Amino acid sequence: xxxxxxxxxxxxxxxxxxxxxxxxxxxxxxxxxxxxxxxxxxxxxxxxxxxxxxxxxxxxxxxxxxxxxxxxxxxxxxxxxxxxxxxxxxxxxxxxxxxxxxxxxxxxxxxxxxxxxxxxxxxxxxxxxxxxxxxxxxxxxxxxxxxxxxxxxxxxxxxxxxxxxxxxxxxxxxxxxxxxxxxxxxxxxxxxxxxxxxxxxxxxxxxxxxxxxxxxxxxxx
Amino acid sequence: xxxxxxxxxxxxxxxxxxxxxxxxxxxxxxxxxxxxxxxxxxxxxxxxxxxxxxxxxxxxxxxxxxxxxxxxxxxxxxxxxxxxxxxxxxxxxxxxxxxxxxxxxxxxxxxxxxxxxxxxxxxxxxxxxxxxxxxxxxxxxxxxxxxxxxxxxxxxxxxxxxxxxxxxxxxxxxxxxxxxxxxxxxxxxxxxxxxxxxxxxxxxxxxxxxxxxxxxxxxxxxxxxxxxxx
Numbered sequence: 001x002x003x004x005x006x007x008x009x010x011x012x013x014x015x016x017x018x019x020x021x022x023x024x025x026x027x028x029x030x031x032x033x034x035x036x037x038x039x040x041x042x043x044x045x046x047x048x049x050x051x052x053x054x055x056x057x058x059x060x061x062x063x064x065x066x067x068x069x070x071x072x073x074x075x076x077x078x079x080x081x082x083x084x085x086x087x088x089x090x091x092x093x094x095x096x097x098x099x100x101x102x103x104x105x106x107x108x109x110x111x112x113x114x115x116x117x118x119x120x121x122x123x124x125x126x127x128x129x130x131x132x133x134x135x136x137x138x139x140x141x142x143x144x145x146x147x148x149x150x151x152x153x154x155x156x157x158x159x160x161x162x163x164x165x166x167x168x169x170x171x172x173x174x175x176x177x178x179x180x181x182x183x184x185x186x187x188x189x190x191x192x193x194x195x196x197x198x199x200x201x202x203x204x205x206x207x208x209x210x211x212x213x214x215x216x217x218x219x220x221x
Numbered sequence: 222x223x224x225x226x227x228x229x230x231x232x233x234x235x236x237x238x239x240x241x242x243x244x245x246x247x248x249x250x251x252x253x254x255x256x257x258x259x260x261x262x263x264x265x266x267x268x269x270x271x272x273x274x275x276x277x278x279x280x281x282x283x284x285x286x287x288x289x290x291x292x293x294x295x296x297x298x299x300x301x302x303x304x305x306x307x308x309x310x311x312x313x314x315x316x317x318x319x320x321x322x323x324x325x326x327x328x329x330x331x332x333x334x335x336x337x338x339x340x341x342x343x344x345x346x347x348x349x350x351x352x353x354x355x356x357x358x359x360x361x362x363x364x365x366x367x368x369x370x371x372x373x374x375x376x377x378x379x380x381x382x383x384x385x386x387x388x389x390x391x392x393x394x395x396x397x398x399x400x401x402x403x404x405x406x407x408x409x410x411x412x413x414x415x416x417x418x419x420x421x422x423x424x425x426x427x428x429x430x431x432x433x434x435x436x437x438x439x440x441x442x443x444x445x446x447x448x449x450x451x
Binding site for chain 2: 055056059060063064067068071077078081082084085086088089092150153154157158161172173175176177180183205208209212
């Protein structure tokens with residue numbers, strides 16, 4: 001429909017508008033996990049520069065990972081909370097040493113795991129909830145049918161997870177809270193050696209998948 | 222199974238690779254330098270050198286292969302079914318064992334000492350936070366703060382009330398402050414380094430030992446413990 005009279009583009013004295021973006025051209029769209037990772041990288045830079053809000057964002061982002069690392073060591077909730085808190089305080093003291101998002105995840109896992117293991121020594125392992133406990137879970141969605149189906153799946157997965165050895169349970173639980181781009185770094189840090197990590201994780205997953213496949217209550221592929 | 226497994230060759234035991242062997246895990250991620258001395262990532266030769274001058278975003282290589290270039294095959298074998306199961310585990314843990322909401326508050330509290338105090342105080346992490354705990358139990362926690370050690374015993378005295386007995390090592394008189402959301406009270410430890418706070422409410426609290434003129438314990442700055450929950 002033609003240019004409006006007086007439209008900026010028709011006024012010769014204006015310089016051409018700058019290119020809208022200076023992001024280097026990319027052939028493929030950036031996957032969401034990669035965006036998350038870049039975001040975390042920026043939070044890390046800002047937190048290192050003393051930005052408290054960025055540190056809080058890191059805490060929000062990685063708290064579930066740290067929590068699950070502690071709980072995967074078999075600590076009860078209270079002990080896990082103590083360990084988690086002390087990991088974050090330790091992180092604050094060592095923030096300057098941590099150079100990249102995957103180093104951050106690895107570092108938190110290492111510190112939390114070591115402290116959890118130290119604290120756990122000689123105590124009995126706690127499991128992270130008995131299947132019966134699922135009945136008490138709050139229902140956020142409010143769709144009873146969907147809810148019942150979810151709970152069935154949880155119970156089924158739970159039951160089969162517990163049939164794996166403790167190491168597989170721990171490994172899978174940690175991996176489940178690691179961002180995908182960090183899998184390699186974290187796996188390496190857990191030092192399942194090359195030809196070891198893949199297969200170790202693979203073995204755990206393969207085992208679990210075959211258990212699930214054989215379980216008629218498991219409805220996912 | 223994988224045939225002979227060599228990777229435990231450095232250890233005294235030839236553990237079953239599928240078996241859970243804590244020592245094996247210890248040889249794994251945990252022996253790469255104490256985090257208080259070095260960040261575990263540092264041990265990786267492929268890591269950017271942390272001492273290589275100013276830090277800026279250029280230090281990040283956002284490529285996914287930067288830990289070991291050309292070594293992505295550890296993940297190559299993951300297929301969509303693997304990811305589905307991992308996502309399901311994630312959902313299960315989130316549903317059945319979510320991070321307690323108050324833990325976020327607690328961690329922020331712990332990180333939130335104001336800047337000045339952080340400069341001045343050494344924050345000491347608690348050891349033995351694992352001491353038996355529970356409503357009917359006494360807990361003992363030791364805070365190692367450089368040359369000063371603060372040990373406390375927490376005894377429940379009633380519903381949501383506690384008595385905190387503490388002692389300092391080396392022994393000596395110091396001004397000790399108990400801080401919680403509702404309370405800030407100070408007391409001077411006796412010559413043996415003992416102190417006590419009666420009737421402390423439940424919740425977050427931390428102790429500070431303050432430089433005290435005339436004390437045999439010569440603190441150059443305040444010592445603040447990591448917060449704990451009563």
